[in-house]
Amino acid sequence: MATVELKNLRKTYLTEEIIKGISLSIEEHEFVVFVGPSGCGKSTLLRMIAGLEDITSGDLLIDGQRVNDVEPGKRGLAMVFQSYALYPHMNVYKNMEFGLKLSGMPEAERRAKIENVARTLQLEPYLNHKPGQLSGGQRQRVAIGRAIVRNPKVFLFDEPLSNLDAALRGQMRVELSALHRKLGATTIYVTHDQVEAMTMADKIVVLQKGVVEQIGSPLELYHHPRNLFVARFIGSPPMNFFSAIFQGGDAAGSSVQLRDGSTLYVPVTSPGLLPGTKVTVGIRPEHVELASSGPNSGVVEVIERLGAITLVHVRMPDGEIIVVQTDGAVLTDVNSPISLTLPPRNCHLFAPDGLAFEACHRHPLAA
Amino acid sequence: MQAVLEHSPPAGATARTTKRTGFLLLSPSVLILLVWSIVPLIMTLWYSLQNYNLVDPTLHGFAGIDNYWYLLTDPDFLHALLNTLVLVAGVLVISIGGATLLAVLYDQEFFGRGIARIMVISPFFIMPTVSALLWKNLMLHPIYGVYSAMMRAVGLTPIDWLARFPLMTVMMIVAWEWLPFAVLILLTAVQSLDGEQREAARMDGAGPIARFRYIILPHLGRAISVVVMIETIYLLTIFAEISVTTAGGPGVASTNLAYLIYSRALLQFDVGGASAGGVVAIVIANIVAIFLVRAVARNLEA
Amino acid sequence: MALKAKTSTRIGVTILGWGIALWLFFPIFWMILTSFKSEVQAISTPPKLFFMPTLSSYAEVFERANYWHFALNTVTVSVAATAIAIALAVPAAYSMAFMPSKRTRGTLLWMLSTRMLPPVGVLVPIYILARNTHLLDTCTGLAIVDMLTNLPIIVWMLYTFFREVPAPILEAGRMDGATRWQEMTMVLLPLALPGIASTALLSLILCWNEAFWSLNLTSSHAAPLTAFIASFSSPEGLFFGKLSAASTLAVAPILVFGWISQKQLVRGLTFGAVK
Ligand SMILES: Nc1ncnc2c1ncn2[C@@H]1O[C@H](COP(=O)(O)OP(=O)(O)OP(=O)(O)O)[C@@H](O)[C@H]1O
Ligand SMILES: [Mg+2]
Numbered sequence: 030m031a032t033v034e035l036k037n038l039r040k041t042y043l044t045e046e047i048i049k050g051i052s053l054s055i056e057e058h059e060f061v062v063f064v065g066p067s068g069c070g071k072s073t074l075l076r077m078i079a080g081l082e083d084i085t086s087g088d089l090l091i092d093g094q095r096v097n098d099v100e101p102g103k104r105g106l107a108m109v110f111q112s113y114a115l116y117p118h119m120n121v122y123k124n125m126e127f128g129l130k131l132s133g134m135p136e137a138e139r140r141a142k143i144e145n146v147a148r149t150l151q152l153e154p155y156l157n158h159k160p161g162q163l164s165g166g167q168r169q170r171v172a173i174g175r176a177i178v179r180n181p182k183v184f185l186f187d188e189p190l191s192n193l194d195a196a197l198r199g200q201m202r203v204e205l206s207a208l209h210r211k212l213g214a215t216t217i218y219v220t221h222d223q224v225e226a227m228t229m230a231d232k233i234v235v236l237q238k239g240v241v242e243q244i245g246s247p248l249e250l251y252h253h254p255r256n257l258f259v260a261r262f263i264g265s266p267p268m269n270f271f272s273a274i275f276q277g278g279d280a281a282g283s284s285v286q287l288r289d290g291s292t293l294y295v296p297v298t299s300p301g302l303l304p305g306t307k308v309t310v311g312i313r314p315e316h317v318e319l320a321s322s323g324p325n326s327g328v329v330e331v332i333e334r335l336g337a338i339t340l341v342h343v344r345m346p347d348g349e350i351i352v353v354q355t356d357g358a359v360l361t362d363v364n365s366p367i368s369l370t371l372p373p374r375n376c377h378l379f380a381p382d383g384l385a386f387e388a389c390h391r392h393p394l395a396a
Numbered sequence: 397m398q399a400v401l402e403h404s405p406p407a408g409a410t411a412r413t414t415k416r417t418g419f420l421l422l423s424p425s426v427l428i429l430l431v432w433s434i435v436p437l438i439m440t441l442w443y444s445l446q447n448y449n450l451v452d453p454t455l456h457g458f459a460g461i462d463n464y465w466y467l468l469t470d471p472d473f474l475h476a477l478l479n480t481l482v483l484v485a486g487v488l489v490i491s492i493g494g495a496t497l498l499a500v501l502y503d504q505e506f507f508g509r510g511i512a513r514i515m516v517i518s519p520f521f522i523m524p525t526v527s528a529l530l531w532k533n534l535m536l537h538p539i540y541g542v543y544s545a546m547m548r549a550v551g552l553t554p555i556d557w558l559a560r561f562p563l564m565t566v567m568m569i570v571a572w573e574w575l576p577f578a579v580l581i582l583l584t585a586v587q588s589l590d591g592e593q594r595e596a597a598r599m600d601g602a603g604p605i606a607r608f609r610y611i612i613l614p615h616l617g618r619a620i621s622v623v624v625m626i627e628t629i630y631l632l633t634i635f636a637e638i639s640v641t642t643a644g645g646p647g648v649a650s651t652n653l654a655y656l657i658y659s660r661a662l663l664q665f666d667v668g669g670a671s672a673g674g675v676v677a678i679v680i681a682n683i684v685a686i687f688l689v690r691a692v693a694r695n696l697e698a
Numbered sequence: 699m700a701l702k703a704k705t706s707t708r709i710g711v712t713i714l715g716w717g718i719a720l721w722l723f724f725p726i727f728w729m730i731l732t733s734f735k736s737e738v739q740a741i742s743t744p745p746k747l748f749f750m751p752t753l754s755s756y757a758e759v760f761e762r763a764n765y766w767h768f769a770l771n772t773v774t775v776s777v778a779a780t781a782i783a784i785a786l787a788v789p790a791a792y793s794m795a796f797m798p799s800k801r802t803r804g805t806l807l808w809m810l811s812t813r814m815l816p817p818v819g820v821l822v823p824i825y826i827l828a829r830n831t832h833l834l835d836t837c838t839g840l841a842i843v844d845m846l847t848n849l850p851i852i853v854w855m856l857y858t859f860f861r862e863v864p865a866p867i868l869e870a871g872r873m874d875g876a877t878r879w880q881e882m883t884m885v886l887l888p889l890a891l892p893g894i895a896s897t898a899l900l901s902l903i904l905c906w907n908e909a910f911w912s913l914n915l916t917s918s919h920a921a922p923l924t925a926f927i928a929s930f931s932s933p934e935g936l937f938f939g940k941l942s943a944a945s946t947l948a949v950a951p952i953l954v955f956g957w958i959s960q961k962q963l964v965r966g967l968t969f970g971a972v973k
Contacts, residue, residue: 081869083414102875114866118888127884128874179874417878418797421789425853426805428786432846433812439823498718506712512719514957518726521956523907525927526945530725533938534732540741540938542728549744572722584964625810626851633816636909636924640931654818667822674819685814 031182065236107176316375443671463672495578528640562650585619740938791856859893
């Protein structure tokens with residue numbers, strides 16, 4: 030098992046810089062997830078680590094060795110592609126055997142290894158099948174199996190589950206987590222999927238336009254987003270934002286005035302900020318509470334009932350919409366007036382440059 | 397595709413090896429083609445400036461542009477040039493027009509379609525000398541040819557096609573050879589049009605003509621470009637068909653540039669003049685190539 | 699009513715499809731038919747469709763010329779030229795398809811443009827070069843020239859096939875530790891085999907039928923079937939039986955080969971135009 034370290038990695042296509050200096054260290058056994066909007070450079074970064082894309086500048090270290098110029102096959106990595114990229118002309122057994130054969134492993138050893146992995150992944154009945162004869166989920170398993178047999182130091186995954194249907198995706202997610210626990214291999218995993226990122230990761234790296242926005246554990250990103258981008262990106266449905274005027278702060282919190290004139294005292298520090306500055310307040314839908322009367326009143330515009338929960342979209346007097354996630358059985362109707370309670374301990378404040386004010390108390394799960 | 401083709405490889409260490417590997421793999425082909433296209437060209441250029449006749453060794457030395465002057469002021473040259481263009485354009489029009497219709501026809505399900513298709517593409521496998529002989533003698537011979545017999549059977553006087561309409565007849569023979577090639581490519585293209593697209597057009601109430609015009613034809617654009625590209629390459633240099641059927645005659649009525657140069661070089665032993673013709677042919681081919689590549693290349697990529 | 703219209707359309711299509719096919723194929727059919735006629739039958743007017751077949755024309759052709767000598771030359775030249783061209787084109791097409799640079803497109807078009815040079819334009823120098831290198835009238839010389847004339851088209855065809863192979867499959871090979879060479883031979887080639895096969899088929903057909911260079915660069919020793927047939931053309935033009943027999947002999951192998959392999963050939967003749 031291995032550590033991976035990225036030191037100011039950059040990648041330029043033509044004149045366009047796609048990866049703009051990314052530094053990151055990944056510990057042994059760690060499961061790291063790259064997330065970010067489409068086109069932000071997740072795949073490119075992963076492929077640079079794999080050796081499939083060239084590194085324009087910066088250093089890539091695996092187990093402390095600089096591997097910028099090492100061939101992909103010699104970096105001790107294995108990769109699972111989004112399209113699986115199985116060798117169509119080889120059967121499942123041969124697909125898994127190919128890398129072992131190239132590395133010169135003796136026949137008997139290869140067979141033992143492949144059979145062992147096939148058993149773990151329940152692929153035994155299909156060893157003689159060609160990829161074309163397998164279902165999507167089975168192909169996915171073969172791709173994972175092909176990676177596992179090589180006993181790599183690091184696993185790389187590029188959106189491995191995105192071609193599966195929802196049910197299978199859920200199942201494979203659990204299997205992959207279990208597999209990771211069992212093998213304990215360092216893993217880098219690219220995904221679009223919030224749930225995959227939150228449930229599987231030890232550490233999430235949020236990327237945007239080739240830049241790291243935040244690195245942290247899933248709950249750290251959830252409870253303490255570093256800036257507006259991360260706050261908006263992590264969590265579903267996304268956080269609500271509205272503007273407010275900063276009034277002043279002390280060591281225990283900062284107070285802001287909302288549009289309707291009410292004030293909110295949020296437990297975050299605001300060193301050096303001038304009163305009167307426009308700030309942004311953010312609060313997640315699951316933290317807003319409904320009340321029948323009180324300040325912050327609006328009108329229910331849309332109700333989405335998902336069974337276990339209900340999403341209530343409330344239009345505020347200033348026209349902004351605030352989404353509230355509440356109980357599945359809540360009794361409200363469209364167009365009825367409603368009031369919102371914003372628990373200050375769950376509110377986030379963002380300065381005009383988008384950076385979050387530091388919370389006075391870290392969330393216990395995100396220490 | 398455009399983007400991928402045109403991004404330049406970045407300049408890191410592995411990129412440099414990639415670039416070098418790519419170059420190494422490409423270079424054997426590029427090198428021999430470079431030699432193949434440059435060396436004879438330079439030699440031709442050189443001869444074209446010389447007085448060089450194989451039967452008259454007294455005539456030698458630097459000729460300057462005499463050979464060119466002689467050639468370009470020769471009325472035969474203009475005639476041959478025109479014939480070349482007529483041949484290329486005529487065969488392209490016939491083979492592509494015919495093949496488009498045939499592709500739609502042989503896309504239909506009918507009894508024995510497989511065998512009929514094989515029959516249609518068969519002429520492509522026949523060597524040019526054989527097809528020329530076949531048409532000249534067995535088909536179009538004014539006395540013994542099958543076509544003449546057919547004309548007599550319906551009370552017409554047989555026509556000596558190759559004497560009366562030499563260029564048109566050569567064109568038909570060449571079109572017969574190249575039509576199958578166009579059918580092969582266009583038929584594959586028509587068949588790749590997926591059923592759903594056609595069904596959708598039918599649901600929209602499009603009749604067969606509208607379907608052909610708005611669904612099938614646009615879909616064939618790329619395939620037609622390919623046919624134009626490949627056929628032009630061959631049509632510019634038609635030789636055997638002319639040599640076997642009309643020997644360029646009567647007069648120069650069916651002489652194209654290739655045949656004119658050939659007759660200069662090998663029949664009149666005028667190496668200098670033939671080389672000048674060669675240079676001119678190369679220049680013309682390049683002009684055509686530039687236009688063609690411009691028009692077609694966009695279609696070939698992406 | 700609708701059904702009736704459909705039936706009549708189908709009948710029309712069948713008649714048209716067969717009519718055109720028979721018309722286009724007729725000259726070949728007639729050639730084969732005539733080759734089994736005696737010279738008298740061959741020029742009878744009106745032409746005979748039914749007659750007592752005879753092998754006399756074939757007998758005379760075999761007597762006059764050593765068919766096997768010509769046929770062997772054609773096969774040797776075609777196979778050699780195709781094999782060498784493919785061996786050169788595979789790496790070139792691989793490089794263009796998977797390691798594209800900004801010059802790739804230009805290189806490909808330049809290669810194709812070399813094919814547009816009229817051979818007759820460079821006949822004299824090639825003839826002289828061949829003579830000086832003692833390659834005149836040798837199978838080697840003709841194979842080299844045929845290889846060079848077909849190389850650009852072969853590179854193009856292979857390039858279009860290779861581009862259809864998904865890059866991640868080759869990258870998976872690289873991750874598995876394959877060298878460039880192993881990636882090409884163990885992953886790419888097996889995948890592109892159908893494309894390579896049809897490219898080879900097309901090249902064989904083009905070489906088999908190539909007339910200009912084979913007529914001008916060979917005389918006896920390396921003369922292929924195109925020269926064989928040319929020797930029957932002028933002096934014996936009116937001996938239709940012999941002419942047909944010789945022609946049939948010259949085209950039969952490639953015609954049968956083409957019929958057998960046409961499915962395979964069609965797959966490759968798309969030049970990436972179908973997608
Ligand atoms: N070969 C290339 N040439 C030029 N630009 C490229 C190339 N490959 C990727 N890019 C650009 O790099 C950027 C990042 O691409 P990348 O594939 O890494 O995004 P991504 O985060 O994986 O997106 P997605 O979530 O859609 O997979 C994109 O803007 C893309 O246009
Ligand atoms: Mg991606």
